[in-house]
Amino acid sequence: MSHDEFPTDDPAVVTCGLPYANGDLHVGHLRTYVAGDALSRGLRRIGQQTAFVCGSDMHGTPVAVNAAEDGVEPREFAQEYHETYAETFPKFNVEFDNYGHTDDATNTELTQEFVRSWVDGDHVHEKEIEVAWDTEEDQPLPDRFVEGTCPYCGEQARGDECDEGCQRHLEPGDIEDPVSTITGNPAEYRTREHKFLRLADFQDYLQGFLDRIEGTDNAKNQPREWIEGELQDLCITRDMDWGIDYPADDGEGDAEDLVLYVWVDAPIEYVASTKQYSERVGADEYDWEQVWKIGGETEHGTEWDDDWTAESGDIVHVIGRDIIQHHAVFWPAMLRGAGYNEPRSILATGFVGIDGKALSTSRNRAVWADEYLAAGFHPDLFRYYIATGAGLETDVDFSWDRFAERVNGELVGNVGNFAYRSLLFAHRNYDGTPDTDVSDDVRERIESAIAEFRSAVRAYDVRALAELATDLSNYGNEYIQRSEPWNLVDDDPERARQVIRDCVQLAKAVAVVMQPVLPGKAERLWGQLGEAGSVADVSLETALETPPVTFDEPEELFEQVEDDHVEALNDELQTRVESEPADGSETDDASADGADDDTPDLEPLETDRISFGDFEGVDMRVGEIVSAESVADADKLLKLEVDIGHEVRQVVAGLAELHDVEELPGTRVILLANMEQATIFGVESNGMVLAAGDEADLLTTHEDAPLGTRVQ
Ligand SMILES: [Zn+2]
Numbered sequence: 001m002s003h004d005e006f007p008t009d010d011p012a013v014v015t016c017g018l019p020y021a022n023g024d025l026h027v028g029h030l031r032t033y034v035a036g037d038a039l040s041r042g043l044r045r046i047g048q049q050t051a052f053v054c055g056s057d058m059h060g061t062p063v064a065v066n067a068a069e070d071g072v073e074p075r076e077f078a079q080e081y082h083e084t085y086a087e088t089f090p091k092f093n094v095e096f097d098n099y100g101h102t103d104d105a106t107n108t109e110l111t112q113e114f115v116r117s118w119v120d121g122d123h124v125h126e127k128e129i130e131v132a133w134d135t136e137e138d139q140p141l142p143d144r145f146v147e148g149t150c151p152y153c154g155e156q157a158r159g160d161e162c163d164e165g166c167q168r169h170l171e172p173g174d175i176e177d178p179v180s181t182i183t184g185n186p187a188e189y190r191t192r193e194h195k196f197l198r199l200a201d202f203q204d205y206l207q208g209f210l211d212r213i214e215g216t217d218n219a220k221n222q223p224r225e226w227i228e229g230e231l232q233d234l235c236i237t238r239d240m241d242w243g244i245d246y247p248a249d250d251g252e253g254d255a256e257d258l259v260l261y262v263w264v265d266a267p268i269e270y271v272a273s274t275k276q277y278s279e280r281v282g283a284d285e286y287d288w289e290q291v292w293k294i295g296g297e298t299e300h301g302t303e304w305d306d307d308w309t310a311e312s313g314d315i316v317h318v319i320g321r322d323i324i325q326h327h328a329v330f331w332p333a334m335l336r337g338a339g340y341n342e343p344r345s346i347l348a349t350g351f352v353g354i355d356g357k358a359l360s361t362s363r364n365r366a367v368w369a370d371e372y373l374a375a376g377f378h379p380d381l382f383r384y385y386i387a388t389g390a391g392l393e394t395d396v397d398f399s400w401d402r403f404a405e406r407v408n409g410e411l412v413g414n415v416g417n418f419a420y421r422s423l424l425f426a427h428r429n430y431d432g433t434p435d436t437d438v439s440d441d442v443r444e445r446i447e448s449a450i451a452e453f454r455s456a457v458r459a460y461d462v463r464a465l466a467e468l469a470t471d472l473s474n475y476g477n478e479y480i481q482r483s484e485p486w487n488l489v490d491d492d493p494e495r496a497r498q499v500i501r502d503c504v505q506l507a508k509a510v511a512v513v514m515q516p517v518l519p520g521k522a523e524r525l526w527g528q529l530g531e532a533g534s535v536a537d538v539s540l541e542t543a544l545e546t547p548p549v550t551f552d553e554p555e556e557l558f559e560q561v562e563d564d565h566v567e568a569l570n571d572e573l574q575t576r577v578e579s580e581p582a583d584g585s586e587t588d589d590a591s592a593d594g595a596d597d598d599t600p601d602l603e604p605l606e607t608d609r610i611s612f613g614d615f616e617g618v619d620m621r622v623g624e625i626v627s628a629e630s631v632a633d634a635d636k637l638l639k640l641e642v643d644i645g646h647e648v649r650q651v652v653a654g655l656a657e658l659h660d661v662e663e664l665p666g667t668r669v670i671l672l673a674n675m676e677q678a679t680i681f682g683v684e685s686n687g688m689v690l691a692a693g694d695e696a697d698l699l700t701t702h703e704d705a706p707l708g709t710r711v712q
Contacts (some may be wrong), residue, residue, distance in 0.1 A: 001345055001453075001564075003212075003214065003314070003707040006043060006046060006048050006056070006228065006314070006457060006458050007043070007046055007047040007048035007049075007456060008048065008313075008314055009048040009409040009704055010049075010291070010312060010314060011050070011051065011286055011287065011290055011291050011313045011314075012043060012048050012049065012051070012291070012313055012314035012315070012316070012344075013037070013050070013052075013053060013270070013274050013288075013291050013292075013315055013316070014039055014040040014043065014050060014051070014052045014053075014054055014316045014318065015035050015052075015054060015270040015273075015274075015315070015316070015317050015318065016032050016033050016036040016054045016317075016318050017317075017318070017319040017320055017323055018055055018056060018057035018102065018266050018269055018320070019034055019056060019057060019061055019070070019085055019205065020056075020057045020060070020062040020063060020079035020682070021056040021057060021077075021078035021079075021080075021082045021085070021101070021576070022062050022063045022065075022066040022067075022077070022078070022081060023066070023081070024369065024370065024485075025084075025085065025181065025368070025369040026359065026361065026366040026368050026369060027352050027354075027359070027366070027367045027368075027369070027372070027386070027398050028351060028352040028359045028380070028548060028557060029369075029551070030092055030094075030345055030369060030382070031349055031396065032318055032320055032349050032385050032641065033054070033089060033092070033094045034092065034094060034382075034383045034517075035318050035347065035349055035387065035392060035462045036052065036054075036094075036318035037052065037093065037095065037383075037516075038317065038383070038387060038462050038465060038466070039051035039092040039316070039457070039462060039465075039516070040515045040676055041461075041462060041515060041516035041518040041519065041536070042453070042456070042465055043457055044536075044658050045453070045457070045515065045516060045540055046453070046454050047539065048314075049286070050284055050511050051097045051274055051277050051278075051288075051291075052095070052096050053097055053098045053099070053100075053270065053273035053274050053277055054089075054095050054096050054098075054100075054270075054273060055099055055101045055102060055107070055269040055272070056078065056081065056082035056085055056086075056098035056099075056101040056102065057100075057101075057102055057262065057266045057269070057271045058075070058078040058079075058082065058101050058102045058103040059078075059102055059103065059243040059244065059259075059262045059552075060072075060143065060144075060161070060242075060243065060261075060262025060263075060266070061072075061142055061145055061160075061238075061240070061243060061262070062142040062144055062262075063077060063078045063242070063477050064144075064145075064240065064242045064626040065144050065145060065181065071682060073378070074242040074585060075103065075242075078101075078103065079103075081272070082101045086099050087372075088151055088546050090218050091369075091373055091379060092369070092379040092382065092383065092578075093379045093380060093383065093519045093520055095519075096273075097277045097338075098273045098274070098276045098277035098280070100168055100272060100273040100276050101268060101269070101581050102244075102262075102265050102266055102268075102269045102272075103244075105277055106242075106272040106273075106274070106276055107265060107268060107269050107272035107273075108265075110268050110272045110275070111244050111260060111265040111268045112244065112245075112247045112335065113338070113466060113599070114264075114268055114337075114338040115236070115246065115247050115260065115264070117338040117339060118197055118334075118337045118338065119247075121337055123197055123198050123201050123337045124195055124196065124197055124198070124200060124236070125195075125196055126193055126194070126195055126196070126235075127191075127194065127196060127233075128191050128192070128194075129172055129173050129190060129191070129192060129194055129235065129280040130172075130173040130189035130190065130191055130192075130488075131172050131173060131189065131190060131194075131239065132145075132146040132159065132172070132173070132175070132178040132180070132187040132188075132189060132192075133187055133188050133189065133190040134180040134182055134183055134185060134187055134582070135185070135188055136180075136183045136185055136373070136605055137180070137182055137183060138238035140184075140190070140192065140240075141158040141159065141178070141180050141181075141182070141187050142159065142160075142239055142240055143158065143160040143161075143172075143238070143262075144158050144159055144160070145159065145180065145181050145182060145418055146158075146159040146175060146178045146179065146181060147159065147175070147178070147179050147181055148175035148176050148177045148178040148179055149172075149175065149176040149177050150166060150168070150170065150176075151160040151174050151175070151176055152165070152166050153166040153168075153463040155167040156467060157170060157175060158170075159172070159175055159178075160172075160263075161322075163322065166428070166648050167264075167321075167324070167325070168226070169326065170329075170696070171232060171233075171234070171235055171264070171323050172194070172235050172238075173189060173433060173593060174586065176445045183458055183674040187299050188683035191400055193404045193627055194234050194235050194236075194237045194238075194258070195235070195237040195246060196234060196235055196236065197234045197236050197333070197334070197337070198233055198541075199231035199232065199234050199329070199330070199333050199336070199468075200230050200231045200233070201232060201333075202231070202332070202333035202336055203230070203231050203499070204399065205226065205332075205333070205336055206223075206227050206231075206329060206332060206333060207227065208222055209332050209342055210224060210227070210328065212342075213328070213343065213344070213345060213346060213584055214316075214344055214345035214347070214460070215316075215345040215346040215347045215460060216346070216348050216349075216392055216393040216460075218321055218348050218393050219321075219324050219327070219328055219346035219347065219348040219393075220328075220346075221608075222325075222328075223323050223324060223325065223328035223329050223365060224378075226325055226329055227329060231329075231629075233363045234261075234333075235261060235332055236260055236261050236264050237258040237259065237260060237261060238258065238259055238261050238262075239258065239297070240259050241259070243257065243259030243260055243261075243262065244259060244260045244264075244265045245258075245259055245260070246258040246259060246260055248701075261342075263326055263330065264334070264667065265332065265513060267326065267327070267330075267331045268334075270315075271288070271292050271315070271340070274288040274291060274292060274512050275288045275292075276284055280679040290312060290313050291312060291313030291314075291315065291341065292312070292313070292315070292340050292341050293312065293339070293340060293341060294312055294339055294340065294341055295437045298476075299673075312341040313341065314344045315341060315342070315343045315344050315345075316343070316344060316345045316460075317343050317345070317346045317347065318345070318347045319346065319347070319348050319349070320348065320349055320351070321350060321351070321393065322348070322638035323348075324348050324687070327346050327348075328346055331343070337440065344546075344592065345460060345544050347392055347393075347558065348392075348393055348395060349392050349393065349462050349576075350390065350392070350393050350394045350395040351395045351396075352386070352396050352397075352398055353395055353397040353398065354366060354367060354397070354398055354399070354573070355397070355398075355399045355573075356397055356399070356605070357399075362580070363577055363580045364576045364577060364580045365564075365573070365576075365577045365578075365580075367398055367400075367573070368519065375565070375569060378558075378559075379520065380517070380518040380519065380520045380521045381403070381407050381411065381558070381561075381635060382403075383466075383517055383518060384406070384407075384410075384411060384466055384517055384518055385398070385402075385403050385406050385407070386398070387462050387463060387465070387466040387517050388406070388410075388463050388466045388467055388470075388537060390463065390464075391461070391463055392460065392461075392462055392463070395605075397605065397651070400566045400569045400570050401566060401570070403561065403566075404553060404561040404563070404565075407558065407560075407561050408560055408561055410470050411470075411557075411558045412556075412558045412559070412560050412561075414470055414473045414474060414477065415469050415473040415510065415514070415557065415558070416468055416557040416558035417473075417477065418473040418474075418476045418477045418480070418503075418506075418507065418510070419473070419507045419510060419525055419528070419554070419557050420555075420557060421480065422476065422480070422500065422503035422504055422506070422507045423504065423507060423528055423529070423551065423554035424553065424554055425485060425486075425500055425503070426500050426503070426504050426551075427551060427552065427553050427554065428553075429489060429496070429500065430497070430500065431549075431550050432504075432547075432548060432549050432550035432551045433501065433504045433532065433546065433547045433548060433549055433550075434497040434498075434500050434501040435497075435501075435596055436497050436498055436501045436551070437501070438502055438505045438544075439498060439500060439501075439502050441502075442479075442506060443473055443505075443506060443544065445472070446472075446505065446506065446509045446543055446544055446556045447544070449468055449471070449472050449509060449513055449514060449543070450509075450513075450540050450541065450543060451545075452464065452468060452538060453465065453468055453513050454540070456468070462517070463602065464515055465517060466516075466517040466518075468513040468514070469510050469513055469514035469517075469518065471680075472506060472509055472510050472513065473506075473510055473585055475506070476506040476507070476510075479499070479502065479503065479506075480499070480503060481498045481679065483495070485499040485500055503613060504529070504547050505544075505546075505547065505548075506632065507525065507529065508529055508531075508543060508545075508547045509543035509544075510525065511525040511526045511529065511531075511539065512535060512538065512542055513536050513540075515535050515536060515541065519536065519557070520572060521557055522535050522536075523535055524557060525535070525557055525644070527553070528551065528554040528555070528557075529547050529548060529551055530547070530548035530551030530552070531547065531548060532552060540594060562608070570590070574649060580700050586695075612625075617672040617674075617686055618672065618674070619673045619710065620670050620671065620672055620673065620690070620710065620711035621644040621645065621670070621671050621673045621707075621708055621709065621710060621711065622644070622668065622670060622671075622705045622706070622707055622708065622709040622711065623642040623643055623644040623645075623649070623668070623669050623670065623671040623689075623707060623708075624642065624643045624666065624667065624668050624669070624700055624707055625640050625641070625664045625665050625666065625667045625669060625689075626640075626641040626642065626643050626648060626665060627640070627665055628640050628655075628661050628664040628665060629661070630656055630661065631652060631656075631680075631681050631683055632681070633658075633681060634680075634681045634684075635656075635657065636654045636656050636657050637652050637653070637654055637655075637656055637680065637681060637683075638652070638653055638654075638655050638656050638659075638664070639651075639652055640655075640662060640664070640689065642669065642671050642687065642689065643707050644671055644673060644707060644708050645707040645708015645709070646708050649671065649673070649686045649687045650683075650684060650685070651671070651685045651686060651687045651688060652678075652680040652683050652684075652685035653688070653689045653691075654696065655689075655691070655696055655698075658695055658696040659698075667698065668700045668701055668702075669689050669690070669699065669700060670690045670699040670711055671687045671688065671690070672688040672689075672690060672691070673687050675688040679694055689700055
């Protein structure tokens with residue numbers, strides 16, 4: 001069953017993963033919020049009624065741990081960060097219709113209602129489990145109060161999340177070799193009673209849900225693996241004071257000293273925040289129940305058949321890719337168990353790296369939100385950079401050098417240059433828009449930009465959306481270059497009038513299509529065109545309407561990023577990273593980012609993409625080393641005979657100092673078979689054995705694909 005195309009008749013809501021109120025915002029967080037903001041603006045522009053909501057995640061151990069370190073109460077600690085976030089987002093032109101927090105009355109009431117619904121639907125049960133315990137402090141160690149080894153992948157993990165490894169959610173008691181983060185002592189396991197949501201009740205439903213869901217491939221595909229086999233119960237309570245109380249009136253056991261797990265009340269804030277928005281503007285204007293609730297079908301989830309799809313509003317979640325499981329497995333089950341609508345789409349954004357390495361808050365290798373703003377750059381420049389850096393689910397690298405290059409080349413040199421020269425020429429020669437009709441070619445070009453805009457929004461393709469303005473400006477610049485209107489004014493005034501008329505129209509279209517990603521700059525260009533009102537309020541088709549007859553002399557839309565400014569910012573970042581101890585403990589994280597791990601120094605990723613066709617030209621085969629011997633006069637080189645099914649190839653490889661010659665025969669390797677032939681130290685080399693890094697870690701296959709099998 002597929003969804004109606006946007007714009008639909010129902011209201012939509014776009015949400016962003018809630019930031020944990022426990023640390024400063026950095027560019028890694030901002031990527032998700034910029035994407036959500038641009039997308040909601042894009043949806044509105046194509047006529048979709050849309051609310052854009054979020055809130056701070058106040059509860060849970062991420063906040064409690066940091067508050068304890070600072071010696072303040074969690075509420076006070078979280079409130080301060082919440083207020084900072086609420087002030088910071090608008091400075092990046094991230095304009096939520098409502099920004100709440102999980103500790104307010106709306107969310108508390110809704111959360112307890114959800115839990116009561118699950119209890120009524122018989123989806124909650126109580127059982128005894130082993131929880132980690134600090135014997136010195138004599139207290140339980142929920143979630144981030146404990147660290148240890150992930151039982152799934154063996155990486156170092158937090159109590160509730162394998163953040164550095166497989167990204168899986170961990171249940172209390174799952175983690176191996178638990179260590180208390182309070183005292184550093186090995187923790188012991190003790191038996192406690194807790195409440196569980198029986199996810200297995202929703203297993204069939206979730207299968208169907210994952211078939212219906214739209215969004216990024218990672219969000220659609222990764223969860224399939226997680227719901228194979230019977231789903232584990234989700235422990236929904238914790239031994240803590242800080243959080244929303246488990247509603248004790250469930251008629252089963254004593255739950256008075258339990259609070260709800262932070263991942264219970266956090267996503268419910270999406271609903272609570274929409275409700276607050278609705279209450280503020282009135283249900284006639286925007287009805288949160290129309291979006292989130294299922295129109296009077298039945299009371300609770302289990303009675304529905306599992307293929308049933310909601311005829312309600314459209315819920316779009318934009319999150320970091322580290323919290324896919326929470327949104328694509330737990331959350332739909334939670335919603336369904338409470339009689340709520342399901343998400344239409346989940347967009348999981350990749351991480352943001354810094355200068356080719358992982359962003360690391362513990363090493364202070366991050367570009368902070370405040371730092372960007374203090375540098376005096378317009379927020380739209382960052383928005384553009386991050387939106388166009390890669391497709392949503394791909395990691396993006398942030399570097400000040402690249403930032404300057406992109407801003408100067410694409411925004412200053414292309415978009416800004418086009419708008420400025422067009423409007424200046426028009427103002428000086430015609431006092432505004434020349435009095436003639438737009439040419440057919442230009443009209444068609446704008447029409448196709450409008451169509452591309454619609455399809456980009458429908459495909460949730462924020463990068464394509466961001467690139468519309470540069471593409472259109474490119475077209476305009478080429479048009480001006482080709483026509484040379486400055487030479488036409490005297491020789492062929494009619495033609496000059498036509499060219500400039502077209503360019504002013506193109507500039508107007510640029511303002512309209514760039515608005516989702518560059519809202520501040522779009523507004524400015526709108527004003528320069530002498531247009532009334534806000535460009536945010538007009539329809540896409542306005543791009544084709546005639547601009548005002550007169551307008552003032554324009555100003556440059558973008559400012560050049562200067563080299564010495566970039567140099568200073570680079571130095572600052574470098575000094576900061578070097579001054580941090582390499583083994584600094586992690587102090588900051590947020591649910592919307594991740595990527596806070598310390599990885600070895602890696603070569604930066606190639607920014608130039610190759611086409612699939614280019615890749616197809618690379619012929620890599622599974623091979624096996626038949627023999628290996630040293631090459632005369634070359635300490636590092638070995639002459640290998642490699643069997644690749646069709647034939648045995650002789651290749652020369654620099655493996656002598658890194659591998660035991662005796663042990664190489666029989667090793668399965670990957671051979672680049674169509675590498676050009678070479679003669680190395682007098683020995684013919686007919687292919688290349690693939691290996692990773694300075695240690696020449698040989699590539700091989702996991703299973704036993706026959707020799708000669710092509711790698712694809
Ligand atoms: Zn793991």
